[in-house]
Amino acid sequence: MRYARLATLTTVVIVWPAGLAVTEPQVPAFRSGVELVRLDVLVTDDGRPVKGLTSADFEVTDNGVRQQVNLFSVEEVPLTMLLVLDTSLSVQGAKREALLDAAHAALGGLRSGDRAGLLTFSHELHLASTISGDLDAVRMGLDRMEPDGQTALVDGVHAGTAVLQSDPERSLMLVFTDGFENASWLRPESVLDTLKRSDVVVYGVTTTPLRSLSQSAELLGFRPSTKTFFLTMAAGISGGRVLEATSAERLRAAFAEIVEEFKARYLLSYEPRGAGGPGWHEVRVRLRRGKRGDMTTRPGYYMPAGSSSRRPVPRLPSTPALHRE
Amino acid sequence: MPDTTLLRSSRRCRLALWAACVLSLSLAASSLADPGASQKMTPTVERQELDEDLERWRALIARYRKEGLAGVRDELNQWPPGRVERNARWAETLNERAAAARKLSLPHEPVAPAKAPPEVSAADLAAAAVLFLDGAASEVDAGAYERAPFHLSAGLAYLDLYDRWKTVLDPPLRGLWYRAAASLMLAAVDVDGFEAHLPRIKAAGDVAHLWMIRGAYAELRASPQLEHLLRPRDDRTREGQRVTAARQRSLIEEAERTYRRSVELDPHLVEGWLRLALLLSRQDKPEEAIKALDSIPKASLDVELRYLVLLVSGGARAQAGDWDDAAAEYRAAMQLLPGAQSARIGLSDTLLHDGRAEEAAGLLTKRLAEPPGAAGSDPWWGFQRGPYWRICAVLDALREMVRR
Numbered sequence: 001m002r003y004a005r006l007a008t009l010t011t012v013v014i015v016w017p018a019g020l021a022v023t024e025p026q027v028p029a030f031r032s033g034v035e036l037v038r039l040d041v042l043v044t045d046d047g048r049p050v051k052g053l054t055s056a057d058f059e060v061t062d063n064g065v066r067q068q069v070n071l072f073s074v075e076e077v078p079l080t081m082l083l084v085l086d087t088s089l090s091v092q093g094a095k096r097e098a099l100l101d102a103a104h105a106a107l108g109g110l111r112s113g114d115r116a117g118l119l120t121f122s123h124e125l126h127l128a129s130t131i132s133g134d135l136d137a138v139r140m141g142l143d144r145m146e147p148d149g150q151t152a153l154v155d156g157v158h159a160g161t162a163v164l165q166s167d168p169e170r171s172l173m174l175v176f177t178d179g180f181e182n183a184s185w186l187r188p189e190s191v192l193d194t195l196k197r198s199d200v201v202v203y204g205v206t207t208t209p210l211r212s213l214s215q216s217a218e219l220l221g222f223r224p225s226t227k228t229f230f231l232t233m234a235a236g237i238s239g240g241r242v243l244e245a246t247s248a249e250r251l252r253a254a255f256a257e258i259v260e261e262f263k264a265r266y267l268l269s270y271e272p273r274g275a276g277g278p279g280w281h282e283v284r285v286r287l288r289r290g291k292r293g294d295m296t297t298r299p300g301y302y303m304p305a306g307s308s309s310r311r312p313v314p315r316l317p318s319t320p321a322l323h324r325e
Numbered sequence: 326m327p328d329t330t331l332l333r334s335s336r337r338c339r340l341a342l343w344a345a346c347v348l349s350l351s352l353a354a355s356s357l358a359d360p361g362a363s364q365k366m367t368p369t370v371e372r373q374e375l376d377e378d379l380e381r382w383r384a385l386i387a388r389y390r391k392e393g394l395a396g397v398r399d400e401l402n403q404w405p406p407g408r409v410e411r412n413a414r415w416a417e418t419l420n421e422r423a424a425a426a427r428k429l430s431l432p433h434e435p436v437a438p439a440k441a442p443p444e445v446s447a448a449d450l451a452a453a454a455v456l457f458l459d460g461a462a463s464e465v466d467a468g469a470y471e472r473a474p475f476h477l478s479a480g481l482a483y484l485d486l487y488d489r490w491k492t493v494l495d496p497p498l499r500g501l502w503y504r505a506a507a508s509l510m511l512a513a514v515d516v517d518g519f520e521a522h523l524p525r526i527k528a529a530g531d532v533a534h535l536w537m538i539r540g541a542y543a544e545l546r547a548s549p550q551l552e553h554l555l556r557p558r559d560d561r562t563r564e565g566q567r568v569t570a571a572r573q574r575s576l577i578e579e580a581e582r583t584y585r586r587s588v589e590l591d592p593h594l595v596e597g598w599l600r601l602a603l604l605l606s607r608q609d610k611p612e613e614a615i616k617a618l619d620s621i622p623k624a625s626l627d628v629e630l631r632y633l634v635l636l637v638s639g640g641a642r643a644q645a646g647d648w649d650d651a652a653a654e655y656r657a658a659m660q661l662l663p664g665a666q667s668a669r670i671g672l673s674d675t676l677l678h679d680g681r682a683e684e685a686a687g688l689l690t691k692r693l694a695e696p697p698g699a700a701g702s703d704p705w706w707g708f709q710r711g712p713y714w715r716i717c718a719v720l721d722a723l724r725e726m727v728r729r
Contacts, residue, residue: 124666185671187606193678
């Protein structure tokens with residue numbers, strides 16, 4: 001594909017440049033020049049994250065071909081969270097206060113070494129706080145939020161992807177909206193396609209009853225509309241999910257839950273072998289016999305035609321936390 | 326906090342709408358004071374009520390301008406729901422009457438029917454007639470088509486208010502308010518009557534505008550939530566879906582037909598071409614959209630329209646997979662209006678598709694770090710809101726024609 005890049009979103013193809021391997025001796029487990037696919041996986045049982053799994057518990061197929069996987073200990077991999085918050089006119093008064101409270105709760109869930117940023121969107125986007133380890137700067141940005149205008153959700157998610165895609169950490173985009181897209185320039189399909197090519201995991205929180213809307217559409221035999229269900233699709237395609245929050249308490253809980261859940265995910269990687277060349281690769285992850293759990297991860301990744309564009313090397317913990325099968 | 330973007334992008338237009346709204350009520354009140362005018366109305370019209378409304382509007386507008394939303398919130402929530410509801414009924418009644426008059430090929434006269442619908446009082450109808458005339462005192466030869474600009478301006482005023490204040494209005498009042506706005510707006514689009522007046526109207530360009538407006542409404546009525554129905558259906562299609570799809574399809578076809586008619590009447594109607602191109606893109610026909618854009622006479626376009634042409638062209642080319650061409654169009658748009666957001670977003674989209682993530686982030690970061698409003702407005706924000714674009718100029722042109 002002409003514009004295919006060394007890509008990934010939840011599933012990332014990482015090129016390990018030889019030079020950098022030398023300067024990053026703490027990552028001895030990876031050979032330089034090897035292409036890796038990274039999978040950010042959530043395992044739940046009865047809605048609760050399952051902990052304590054090892055690489056031996058996972059079975060991964062790439063285009064139907066079984067792969068040998070490695071597992072990072074995510075507790076020791078720093079994460080980057082970009083809050084992408086709807087500040088259209090409808091988010092004012094009590095709703096604004098509840099949103100601020102929830103965002104503060106999400107920031108409170110980050111660990112030392114994690115980083116965060118804040119992007120707000122009405123019809124206009126505003127990077128209120130660039131990504132950094134200075135969480136107080138993000139808090140200050142939150143307090144300055146002024147609701148106004150319409151809802152450019154699609155443009156907001158695109159900008160969030162662009163900002164996070166150039167960041168080397170595990171990337172969480174936490175998106176909040178209280179309504180539907182009505183002001184963006186970009187087509188939803190284009191942004192979803194970009195998400196497929198990045199390693200950003202999108203989690204959404206909405207006050208709109210999307211689930212019942214979706215069920216109604218399903219009952220009537222409709223396929224979901226890209227515009228209406230954009231956030232759901234963005235989350236699905238990136239390996240995240242959307243939570244509905246109908247009260248201030250639920251909003252706070254949803255934000256906090258997302259951060260906790262993201263921290264409890266598993267980070268798998270593998271060198272794709274025998275799974276075909278450039279293009280879309282379908283990935284399936286499941287637990288081996290004897291283990292129970294529902295898997296949430298990216299449905300696949302794009303293998304680029306060339307390797308002209310290289311993604312930055314992820315910053316890994318100084319103590320190697322790599323378990324080989 | 327007032328909608329500052331709107332204030333920036335079309336302040337003059339909105340002020341004119343506000344003024345039109347106040348003027349409508351002023352004229353209504355003055356017509357009631359005029360013994361000649363009162364013969365046209367039911368004597369039960371309550372002068373006091375209209376005066377009161379007028380004063381409320383004036384006070385609200387003044388306070389809103391001075392204090393912003395916070396200053397008028399309480400007042401708005403105390404606005405008598407009955408009046409808004411009545412306005413909605415006026416609009417609906419007028420729509421029905423306009424439709425009936427058109428069927429009979431009669432000039433639409435705002436007279437109270439012999440028997441008022443049970444839910445609408447004679448006073449309401451008379452007051453509606455006064456509002457409907459919108460300056461009967463000044464517009465002598467209004468004719469049937471005067472209703473469209475009036476409804477449009479009144480509807481826009483309502484919608485403008487609704488957009489600004491919907492979050493602070495109590496839900497029942499909010500619903501009624503929106504209904505009033507929607508009814509008025511729909512009445513405005515119902516402009517078939519204009520065709521009958523074509524011989525009287527020399528300036529084809531203005532008629533083209535009306536066709537474009539009508540197309541925009543057909544498009545709006547084709548709910549974006551059902552957009553997917555335009556695409557090939559899978560085998561889960563059911564009867565109900567087919568009906569909805571057919572309706573959706575017919576509205577989109579109507580919109581396309583109407584846009585095409587508007588640019589046929591006036592090939593210099595750039596907005597008509599732009600809306601046609603966007604509609605074609607929406608139907609996954611980017612090549613046709615590009616063809617439409619190529620038909621736009623490029624000479625003597627103002628900066629905002631040139632920006633919009635480049636922006637829409639960039640989007641269509643990206644949709645067609647011509648990423649390099651799309652990037653070139655977006656860059657050209659950015660050169661025209663460096664602060665505008667949409668072209669920059671479009672360009673960053675092409676960069677991300679090309680795997681140039683850091684470049685895309687760099688392109689956005691500096692611009693997006695500017696506080697909202699600081700980097701300048703984006704013509705897309707006004708344009709995408711629908712046919713409100715430069716509507717005041719259209720209305721002025723129409724009024725001028727009527728005067729002639």
